[in-house]
């Protein structure tokens with residue numbers, strides 16, 4: 012089935028301020044880059060705003076009231092997170108587009124929500140790290156609320172730890188949250204010992220990595236740590252918090268991932284979706300602040316979703332030890 016893209020030119024209207032890395036040019040580059048040189052088979056679809064009911068599954072009423080109060084205003088809600096008059100509406104659009112991508116995946120068509128602002132740092136009651144609404148949480152909750160699936164895997168390969176997503180699901184066993192990220196680094200969470208609690212024990216898997224890791228390290232993390240956990244969990248839907256800030260030229264991190272590396276990560280996610288979830292997969296954009304890494308990384312993922320085979324992934328490098336440690340920490344007790 013041809014991959015569906017959900018986006019909207021309105022996403023240019025969130026302006027967090029001059030010099031802010033999470034800038035309108037990110038979406039502008041994606042819209043123009045993918046329209047000038049389209050990936051054959053991919054279709055574009057306009058985003059809709061998430062409803063109040065959909066947002067309430069991800070956030071406390073108090074949080075939604077705070078956002079409502081920021082509508083039409085230019086305010087700083089957190090040291091890194093600022094709004095312009097249209098920002099809250101754009102954030103609802105980002106969450107809505109991610110939910111649309113999930114609805115597409117559930118109907119059998121892979122989808123990618125090309126959105127901003129990103130979402131994975133936003134907590135139930137807290138705006139944080141460029142994020143106003145946690146898009147992937149709202150989308151996973153929408154999938155579970157549909158009654159069509161009971162188990163959802165969220166794979167977060169952004170440079171940063173998806174603290175908001177982890178926090179939301181860490182006490183539950185219906186979502187397996189897997190994150191690779193630089194550590195120690197912003198936002199400070201994502202240590203190996205954070206494994207979920209109560210019914211969610213073992214359903215949070217963090218692979219904290221040193222700076223400078225590359226394609227082979229991240230792919231090994233998926234193959235050696237996520238894969239066995241996914242085989243036990245048997246997800247019925249795979250969601251990806253796709254951040255392109257592990258790119259080797261990204262200004263925010265110090266990772267070494269190439270465009271081919273993102274293709275390899277997407278290929279691994281798709282393989283898990285095909286094995287367990289009838290191919291149901293949806294991706295949503297998180298970070299990525301080098302416009303080439305962002306646009307070409309997304310393109311590489313779309314090509315994989317459309318059937319391309321990525322080139323062989325190189326051997327792991329300086330992240331191998333950390334991945335092996337995570338593998339031992341998450342191995343089932345026998």
Ligand SMILES: [Zn+2]
Nearest residue numbers: 169170171298
């Ligand atoms: Zn990030």
